[in-house]
Amino acid sequence: MVYGFIGTGAITAAIVTGLCDGQADAPQILVSPRNRAVSADLAQRFASVRVAADNQAVIDGASALILAVRPQDAAAALAGLAFPPHMPIISLMAGRTVTRVRELVAPATDVVRAIPLPAVSAREGATPIFPASDIAIALFDRLGTALPVADEDAFAAFGAATATMASYFTFIRAIADWLVGRGIPAEQAQRYLAAVFAGLAGPLRRGERDFARLAHDHATPGGLNERLLGYLTEAGAFASVQSGLDDIASHIARAMAD
Numbered sequence: 275m276v277y278g279f280i281g282t283g284a285i286t287a288a289i290v291t292g293l294c295d296g297q298a299d300a301p302q303i304l305v306s307p308r309n310r311a312v313s314a315d316l317a318q319r320f321a322s323v324r325v326a327a328d329n330q331a332v333i334d335g336a337s338a339l340i341l342a343v344r345p346q347d348a349a350a351a352l353a354g355l356a357f358p359p360h361m362p363i364i365s366l367m368a369g370r371t372v373t374r375v376r377e378l379v380a381p382a383t384d385v386v387r388a389i390p391l392p393a394v395s396a397r398e399g400a401t402p403i404f405p406a407s408d409i410a411i412a413l414f415d416r417l418g419t420a421l422p423v424a425d426e427d428a429f430a431a432f433g434a435a436t437a438t439m440a441s442y443f444t445f446i447r448a449i450a451d452w453l454v455g456r457g458i459p460a461e462q463a464q465r466y467l468a469a470v471f472a473g474l475a476g477p478l479r480r481g482e483r484d485f486a487r488l489a490h491d492h493a494t495p496g497g498l499n500e501r502l503l504g505y506l507t508e509a510g511a512f513a514s515v516q517s518g519l520d521d522i523a524s525h526i527a528r529a530m531a532d
């Protein structure tokens with residue numbers, strides 16, 4: 275298998291790192307020359323990575339293609355390229371349906387969409403894919419877990435849920451800033467919060483799915499966690515998360531219709 279990447283930016287760097295870093299059986303990888311600094315860096319770090327002369331050379335040398343350009347660059351990046359009809363293609367482009375990607379890569383039709391996240395670089399990603407294909411499942415299982423979803427609506431819902439990461443860090447930052455405001459050194463606040471939140475990931479990693487029970491288990495009746503949870507619930511913080519996600523889902527739907 276030779277994986278070919280058109281668009282060598284942040285997410286391609288994360289995937290290639292996950293496939294190659296410390297891996298004795300790293301696959302052969304061809305990357306497009308853009309971005310020049312990122313592609314050169316990957317080729318320099320990993321023996322199985324080569325930089326192709328141009329986007330057509332990526333296609334010609336690959337047995338599966340990954341499209342990792344920004345959606346607004348797709349038409350320019352893919353125009354005029356010759357796609358073999360049976361080439362398996364995995365598109366990472368947000369807001370571009372399978373039907374729209376097929377138009378861009380005709381006569382190829384074997385198109386799968388995927389939403390890998392930066393955790394794939396440590397092979398700890400959970401990557402929604404639609405429709406399921408053996409090649410996409412094998413690729414993303416190597417990078418953590420492939421998560422085949424039922425249809426493109428479910429895929430769009432996962433796409434919306436990825437919008438929560440910056441808010442997560444801003445939640446932690448609000449706590450850190452509050453501690454610093456009470457005279458605690460920033461470095462001590464950072465170390466403390468890193469340990470608290472890394473520790474809370476443990477039950478999720480072990481497969482715990484009952485979030486209400488986890489919240490209950492971390493809130494002594496009448497205690498401090500219960501009090502802050504009640505305050506934030508009353509203030510509408512969690513209802514806002516859901517209405518915000520509704521807004522993101524509508525935004526994605528409008529972008530897909532454009």
Ligand SMILES: NC(=O)c1ccc[n+]([C@@H]2O[C@H](COP(=O)([O-])OP(=O)(O)OC[C@H]3O[C@@H](n4cnc5c(N)ncnc54)[C@H](OP(=O)(O)O)[C@@H]3O)[C@@H](O)[C@H]2O)c1
Nearest residue numbers: 281282283284285308309342343344345347351366367368
């Ligand atoms: N980052 C994520 O976590 C993530 C997660 C899931 C999906 N995605 C999707 O993956 C895609 C890439 O995201 P990204 O964050 O990796 O973006 P990025 O860092 O901006 O990378 C996109 C790359 O495409 C290159 N490019 C632009 N025009 C090109 C062309 N004509 N031919 C070849 N390459 C071209 C850019 O090169 P220059 O730098 O030279 O312009 C850039 O290196 C997007 O569609 C995004 O929706 C990203």
